[in-house]
Amino acid sequence: MKEVTLLIGHGSRDDDGNQEFLAFVQEIRRRSPEQHFEACFLELTTPTIPDGFDACIRQNADRIVVVPVILLAASHVKLEIPEFLDTARRQYPDVEIVYGRNIGLHEQMIDLLTDRFYEQAAMYTQEEIQQTAIVLMGRGSSDSDANGDLYKMARQLWERTGVFTVEVCFTGITFPRLPDGIQRAISLGAQRVVVVPYFLFTGVLIKRMQGVLQDVKSIHKNLPMSMAGYFGVHQRLIEIVLERREEALRGQAFMNCDLCKYRKNASHEHSHNHEHHHAHDHSHSHG
Structure with a gap:
């Protein structure tokens, strides 16, 4: 065959x-x-x-x-x-x-998200990690079930990393959007923010969101912010x-x-x- x-x-x-x-x-x-x-x-x-x-x-x-x-x-x-x-x-x-x-929802996807976060937080002390927010960024869907899966991963990512909070945001179709997710993390008292994209490959949205992050950084100049890598090959x-x-x-x-x-x-x-x-x-x- x-x-x-x-x-x-x-x-x-x-x-x-x-x-x-x-x-x-x-x-x-x-x-x-x-x-x-x-x-x-x-x-x-x-x-x-x-x-x-x-x-x-x-x-x-x-x-x-x-x-x-x-x-x-x-x-x-x-x-x-x-x-x-x-x-x-x-x-x-x-x-x-x-x-x-x-x-x-695969266990190795949580591993991969965790890897991507630690690439950004490699120089952070344990205390700094406990003051860091992850903003987990998905594409967004009109399907509430798919959106809910991202929230489930956010919880698992929080348990895996021990960060201050994991907030969820979406690049389109639904809310909250990236600036909202970052603002929420800051409002809760996060001292630094790492945006972790739940994205396979680059594209229009990833490039656009890198621009959005620069805009948000210009408002919060003293708060360290970075975007982790998407998954890629x-x-x-x-x-x-x-x-x-x-x-x-x-x-x-x-x-x-x-x-x-x-x-x-x-x-x-x-x-x-x-x-x-x-x-x-x-x-x-x-x-």
């Missing part, structure tokens, strides 16, 4: 971010030379998901394992990608198509993606919305009605 893994990146208007995703896939190929990997993007750039399936078929794949290299499960992961899978199954009825989990991330692939093959991709009966009811009204996301979100297990 010829098996190909299709890795789906989000896609960005900023080509630097797209190139970083492709470099990430290249590194996975280097790590697992016995496996076959194809790369595609959900939106904003090419190759598209249908292009990705075509590339797998050109390699004579009998089985395609689809792994979304996407952090939190909002409508992209729950609704849009499964619809592409449905279309591909109709188009290639003889090919087995397996849907793996997105990166999600990191060993831990590679391990998680390969683990998600293995899970899918073992039939253990518990958040497999591909099989979710609620999605079937929801998808036909997807374009008309935004509310069904909530019905879908709260109605099945996230494993």
